[in-house]
């Protein structure tokens with residue numbers, strides 16, 4: 001059954017999610033941008049205890065940070081590798097006990113739990129931005145790679161069109177770090193459609209099997225042994241190269257198990273027999289890469305073709321930092337299959353959950369904000385009908401919050417409040433003041449709020 005938890009993901013993971021039960025985890029946590037988006041969100045006309053605090057992306061060194069640090073240093077429950085402990089000790093020396101370290105400790109505690117709940121074949125995608133991605137790579141290497149896992153990609157997602165940032169290049173891209181728990185994992189190759197210009201330029205040759213382009217069968221750098229055998233008079237190391245034979249056509253011809261056992265010579269002979277090799281004038285063998293018009297280009301790690309959600313988009317729910325469904329569709333399609341369990345421990349308005357549901361995956365969602373939970377339920381009901389609600393196990397949600405699930409979220413910016421002296425419900429006003437205080441750039445006495453009691 002699908003599960004939706006209202007609460008702090010660290011506690012939920014520890015208490016409710018068993019070891020090695022999740023196939024794919026995607027998280028999109030607050031980014032350590034040290035800003036709070038200047039937004040307070042308000043469930044219009046309904047319950048107004050907007051839990052803005054959890055959404056504020058501002059961090060301070062406090063008791064939580066001290067406890068978290070001790071938990072890692074003392075290797076609480078044995079969840080931390082020596083590398084992770086040494087890394088956090090090192091970062092404590094380098095960064096000092098401040099905002100950034102508090103954020104990284106908070107995330108390390110959660111990532112260690114995510115590692116625990118992932119199946120050995122599981123994959124992990126961490127969505128972040130360049131302000132902390134370099135630290136995340138260290139943390140993920142220390143948790144995943146030190147235990148037999150692997151770093152796969154740093155996906156760069158171009159999230160906005162060009163804009164100018166003062167005195168530097170425009171910052172318009174997020175990072176998504178992709179790791180696996182072992183070397184045995186699911187990866188479904190994805191493709192992007194060919195552009196017409198690309199086709200005309202690259203696939204000029206044609207034979208009885210169709211259009212093809214001539215591609216390398218070797219890679220740069222000389223080696224010896226099997227990847228440097230002489231074949232049809234060609235010895236790669238003489239040109240400072242080694243054999244680098246594409247694996248997919250071999251798998252297509254003989255299947256994955258047999259493909260693993262073939263020597264370089266056997267692979268080359270197989271490709272030649274099946275008309276996948278041509279020889280240039282100077283006798284260099286080249287791979288004939290046939291055009292599969294239905295597939296397109298193999299998807300690379302630079303993603304520029306998925307736009308952020310526009311103000312007019314149908315999927316837009318008004319939740320700050322909502323991600324486009326197309327982004328999650330790509331991740332879920334690449335790293336899972338039907339009926340797999342997808343976990344999103346920072347669910348927001350449930351983009352990953354809605355996509356997982358549509359792609360027939362099972363899912364677990366967690367968020368610390370009740371409006372997020374409420375919005376996820378509404379989103380699922382709108383997309384899949386009322387019956388879907390019976391298939392969800394709700395956990396930790398105070399029933400008074402769930403009487404009327406919210407529809408859309410109204411964003412009120414702190415600036416709006418100051419400029420328009422918006423009238424507010426008293427509880428929301430309190431949240432606004434707390435948030436403004438946290439921002440520090442706006443002093444609370446700058447704000448003239450008219451409070452409705």
Ligand SMILES: C[S@@+](CC[C@H](N)C(=O)[O-])C[C@H]1O[C@@H](n2cnc3c(N)ncnc32)[C@H](O)[C@@H]1O
Nearest residue numbers: 008009028321322323346348349351367368369
């Ligand atoms: C950047 S948003 C996620 C947006 C999401 N990807 C989407 O498309 O809607 C981060 C979410 O993490 C939640 N969050 C922050 N700290 C949390 C915690 N400790 N436990 C659970 N959820 C948390 C926030 O309430 C917020 O909804």
